[in-house]
Amino acid sequence: MPDWLLYTGSRQPHDGIDRLPPPPPWRAFDGDPVLPSPEGGSGNEHQATTYRPSDDAVQQVNAALYLRRPLLVTGPPGTGKSTLAYAVAHELGLGPVLHWPITSRTTLRDGLYQYDPLTRLYAAGREGAPSEEDIGRYIRLGPLGTALLPYGRPRVLLIDEIDKSDIDLPNDLLTIFEKGEYEIPELSRRADPSAEVMTADGPSSGPHPPPSEGRAPLDWPGARVTVTAGTVRCNAFPLVVMTSNGEREFPPAFLRRCVTVELRQPSGEAELAAIVREHLGPLADQSDDLVRRFFERSSAGTLATDQLLNAVYLCRHADTEDRRSLADRIMPYLSGPIDDD
Structure with missing residues (x-):
């Protein structure tokens, strides 16, 4: 096995990610304060430990890690495109995979964060005028937004079936991937643009419960992190695994900034x-x-x-x-x- 490979496809957890060299100068990001990586398995241990990656898949995963570029995985159904993300997270100890399934109605905002002003207004009706300090209780980062937090080690983000997206999403993603950051306007336009918000990690990854359930925002499970200056900027660029069944073509500018690999059905x-x-x-x-x-x-x-x-x-x-x-x-x-x- 070549020494440069961090992910080897061995299915045995190891600390090879510690050998990842500094990024190319044009892909360096400086988000801070640096956050520790979350503990835990990939989230799909059976698939991760039974997956048999091809040599091409192993090489291209490592290329994406070294170059800090998203990985576009294509191939017919059942070839293990999504499972590849869990296999990498398991072997390199990168914590739970952040899963973002795509539909024709998915927008960039869906992946970045959710803001729940209705629940905030409902709480204000019970408690008086809402204070500026409590806004973070009503913001939850999405899978993409969480992956771009300033972690010291890359998170694994699975953007599943991106070929089902509307025509604008790939280019919208391209802008985020190039900048390695995004703004939360609900925070940045405040006098104090910092707040403690929820992340996509935790047992509750679905929509916020409606006010009728009588559940306070702070009861929603999930990790919490402080966003400063209304902006989230990554430190270690995440390993972004995007899957496609080939239902559409992508813009050349998008493809040029991705590492690509095609998975095939077993040959015998x-x-x-x-x-x-x-x-x-x-x-x-x-x-x-x-x-x-x-x-x-x-x-x-x-x-x-x-x-x-x-x-x-x-x-x-x-x-x-x-x-x-x-x-x-x-x-x-x-x-x-x-x-x-």
Whole structure:
């Protein structure tokens, strides 16, 4: 294994991230005060410890770490694009992955932070006029906003299915990635633009509960951090893993600033069988026929590896003699011919 690799794909946690050299001068950021990295696992330990990255994926992850650039991961469904983020966080001990799923309605603001003025007004109606000091109780940083806090070690941010976004989001992200910072106007326009806000870490990652639930903002679980001067600026640039199923093309300027890697489906029965064993252990015994059937059918249409895992698991537990028919129903084509007979 080349010495320069920090992430090796070994699936064994180690402190290789401590060997990460200083960034290129054009990618250096100086956010402060520097924050300690949160403790804990990646958030998906089974996937992280069973994932088998390709040599290309390992190399490009390291390129993204060294260059402080986002990693754009493309490939068909079921190739482990999202799992790659959890595998890196697990091996390098970078804490819980910050997950930001994308839809056609997602905006940049959704990823940066949420401000809940309605709950603040509701509280003011009960307690009197809202004070300037309490505004941080109603601000929660999103996954992107949390990843850009001035941590001493990079956080891992998973931007899932960015190809589903509207046309503006990639360029909006590009601006944030280049600057390594963002402003919270609700803070910056105050006389005292500093406040203690919530982060995306913690057991509650969904929307704030409505006032009708009678729950005070300070009851919402999650870590808290002080934002000064109304601006968040990173120190260690996060490892940003963006996944795409290839449903759209991205602007050249966006691609030029990303490290890219394409993940492919397993190339043979032996590789498929190894994946099944990693995930299912003894349950994978006597699964050779299903692996062979999956590989044969995959030549006629798109199938995902997790369909094979589901079929193997179910067929080991199902009380039926017609396991082949059951497996075929669990492994429908995602594209291509429906009938391969």
